[in-house]
Amino acid sequence: MKIHIKNGRVIDPKNNIDSKLDVFIAAGKIVSLGTAPEGFTANQTIDASDLTICPGLVDLSARLREPGDEYKARLISELQAAVAGGVTSLACPPDTDPVLDEPGLVEMLKHRAKQQGLAHVYPLGAMTRQLEGKALSEMNELYTAGCVGFSQANVAITDTQVLWRAMEYAATFGFTLFLHAEEPFLAANGVAHDGEVATRLGLKGIPSAAEALALATILRIAQATGAKVHISRLSTAEGVDMVRAAKKQGLKISCDVSANHLHLTEHDIGYFDANCHLKPPLRTQRDKDALSAGLKDGTIDAICSDHTPVDDDAKLAPFAEAEIGATALELLLPLTLKWAVAQKVSLIRAIELITQASAQILGIPAGDLNPNSDADLCIFNANEYWKICPNTLKSQGKNTPFSGLELAGKVKFTLVHGQIVYQQAH
Numbered sequence: 307m308k309i310h311i312k313n314g315r316v317i318d319p320k321n322n323i324d325s326k327l328d329v330f331i332a333a334g335k336i337v338s339l340g341t342a343p344e345g346f347t348a349n350q351t352i353d354a355s356d357l358t359i360c361p362g363l364v365d366l367s368a369r370l371r372e373p374g375d376e377y378k379a380r381l382i383s384e385l386q387a388a389v390a391g392g393v394t395s396l397a398c399p400p401d402t403d404p405v406l407d408e409p410g411l412v413e414m415l416k417h418r419a420k421q422q423g424l425a426h427v428y429p430l431g432a433m434t435r436q437l438e439g440k441a442l443s444e445m446n447e448l449y450t451a452g453c454v455g456f457s458q459a460n461v462a463i464t465d466t467q468v469l470w471r472a473m474e475y476a477a478t479f480g481f482t483l484f485l486h487a488e489e490p491f492l493a494a495n496g497v498a499h500d501g502e503v504a505t506r507l508g509l510k511g512i513p514s515a516a517e518a519l520a521l522a523t524i525l526r527i528a529q530a531t532g533a534k535v536h537i538s539r540l541s542t543a544e545g546v547d548m549v550r551a552a553k554k555q556g557l558k559i560s561c562d563v564s565a566n567h568l569h570l571t572e573h574d575i576g577y578f579d580a581n582c583h584l585k586p587p588l589r590t591q592r593d594k595d596a597l598s599a600g601l602k603d604g605t606i607d608a609i610c611s612d613h614t615p616v617d618d619d620a621k622l623a624p625f626a627e628a629e630i631g632a633t634a635l636e637l638l639l640p641l642t643l644k645w646a647v648a649q650k651v652s653l654i655r656a657i658e659l660i661t662q663a664s665a666q667i668l669g670i671p672a673g674d675l676n677p678n679s680d681a682d683l684c685i686f687n688a689n690e691y692w693k694i695c696p697n698t699l700k701s702q703g704k705n706t707p708f709s710g711l712e713l714a715g716k717v718k719f720t721l722v723h724g725q726i727v728y729q730q731a732h
Contacts, residue, residue, distance in 0.1 A: 307334075307349055307350070307725065308330075308332045309332075309348060309350050309351070309352065309681075309721075310330055310346075311331070311354050312353055313328070313354055313355040314326070314354025314355070314357050314685065315354075316360075317360045317657050318339075318360070318674055318675040319654050319657055319661060319674075320361075320673065320674035321675065323339070323675070324653070324654045328340060328342070329675070330342050330348075331681040331721070332346070333724065334723040334725070335677075335678050335679065336676070336677055336678070352719060356687065357685050358653070359683060359685050360675075360686075361394075361657075361673050361674055361684070362395060362673075362683055363392045363395075363638060363639060363661055363684055364661055364670070364673050365393050365397065365610055365635065366397050366484075366562050366608055366610035367539070367611065367613070368397070368612075368635055369399060369614045369615065369631070371615060372402065372415065372418070373402050373414075373415070375403055377617055378617050378620075378702065378703060381418055381422065383701060383702040384701055385422050385425050386424060386700045387701035388424065388635050389424050389722065390717060390728050391611075391638055391639055392639050393638060394672065394683075394684070394720065395428065396425055396427060396635075397430055397455070398427060398428070399430055399459040400429065400432040400433075400437065400457055401437060401459035405432045406448075407435050409447045409451035412448055412451040412452050415427065415429055425727075426682075428453075428454045428668055430454065430484055431443060431448035431451075432448075432457070432458070433463075433472050433483060434458065434463065434472070437459060439462070439464060441468075442468070442472055445476070445479070445481060454668050454670060455483065455536070456482075457538070460630075462488055462490040464491075466523060466527070469523070470527050470530075476531075477532045477533040481534070482534045483533060483534070483535050484536045485537060486538045486539060487517050487521040487545065488512070488516050488517060492512070492513060495510050496587070497510055497512075497587070497625065498510075498511055498575060498583075498587045498588070499589045499590065500514070503572040507577075507578060507625070509575075510626065514545075514593070517542045517545045517586065518542065518548065525557060529552075533558065534558040535558065535559055535560075536559075536561065536562070537560070537562075539567070539586055539610065540561050540600070541567055541593060542596070543592055543596030546596045546597060546599070547596075549561050549606070550600070550603075550605040560608075560667050562608040562609060562610045563600070563606050563610070564609070565609055565610070565611055565612070565634060565637065565638055565641040566632060566641075567586075567588065567594065568594070568601075568609065569645065569708075570594075570707055571591050572589060574707060578624065580621045580622070580623070580624075580628035580705075581707040581709070583625055583629075583630055584630060585631075598645070601645075607659075607663050607666075608663040608664045608667060609638070609641075609659045610664070611637065612631075612634060613632075613633060613635040613638075614630065614634075614703070615631065616630075616631045616705055617703070618705070631703070633699060633704060633706050635701060636700065637694065637706065637713070639660065639715045640715035641713065643656060643715040653688065661673040680722075680723055681721055682721065682723070683719070684717060685718050685719040686715055686718055687715070687718060690715070690716040691713065691716075693712050694709055694711050695709070696709050716730065
């Protein structure tokens with residue numbers, strides 16, 4: 307299949323390209339930008355006038371709910387949501403049921419995802435067996451089965467000896483550990499940021515110190531072992547400062563922030579809006595400003611969706627009992643663009659934060675438009691507004707704090723391996 311995409315604005319952060327170019331695709335690969343290769347005859351032409359063409363988005367954290375939680379979402383629904391949002395590669399945490407701590411489970415998930423022919427799925431394996439934080443998983447076998455890194459998802463390791471051994475092991479083999487920084491005893495039973503809103507609403511709080519304490523431990527052990535560590539979903543000003551200092555010291559540290567935390571604060575909980583029950587909790591305006599500043603100065607490396615679909619009933623419970631999470635795969639692009647406009651960040655830099663930067667952290671061949679690389683593309687209208695209506699989202703999870711909001715950034719086409727896997731219906 308040969309495709310000619312014409313008249314579009316091509317943005318490729320890795321190669322510092324931001325100009326009007328035609329894109330030529332053959333046999334699932336990008337064969338040329340600008341001029342057609344000799345003898346190239348397209349089977350299909352896409353007119354991208356007024357549209358932006360960029361590498362397919364790469365998401366660092368998207369729960370697909372398979373295996374085990376199919377009542378919340380299914381692989382097919384979430385991968386359709388991914389491509390509808392321009393996401394062509396994604397990492398999924400290991401907190402499925404059963405947990406991704408067996409090579410066979412990883413292979414099965416990879417196989418089932420590949421059969422759908424939609425976005426590429428890159429599993430993160432469980433760092434410890436059953437995510438119990440006691441015995442290390444067979445990381446090498448899981449890596450061979452297709453895991454791109456290892457994680458405890460939202461489950462903290464209380465035993466620092468286990469964390470130390472995990473980092474030593476990871477450092478030996480060059481694996482990346484994806485860790486969520488939260489001290490479990492300080493955060494126990496907490497459901498919101500420990501501040502004025504939680505106090506007023508009578509909700510149990512999680513102090514900022516819970517992130518800082520866990521982060522201090524992680525950074526100190528990373529320094530001692532030389533492990534490569536990615537901090538998932540940073541949420542506090544103090545956390546940003548600590549990562550900035552660690553990077554200056556030369557630690558092999560990267561981190562991301564969820565799109566939710568760039569736009570929302572504890573005040574968005576309002577009168578117990580369960581769609582704002584997230585982990586980490588929504589923090590203060592000061593924290594939100596620090597996260598933005600950290601993204602702008604390069605302390606924070608990437609933006610993730612933290613896509614966590616839940617069933618409707620689980621969000622109807624009172625705030626403290628409602629299940630954690632929000633649907634976000636289809637909102638990653640527009641929320642990133644909204645942040646970039648507000649912060650006066652260039653489009654090429656904004657795209658980098660959800661393509662090349664994320665691909666680099668995962669160590670996967672994605673996030674650029676190099677000749678001969680896979681033709682995984684997102685073609686979108688940066689200026690077209692659309693209203694977020696939960697019932698029109700492809701994800702089985704309909705819960706989002708942004709319901710009813712109008713956002714700019716509408717995906718028109720998504721290509722994976724040079725095949726059109728999503729096209730906006732007219």
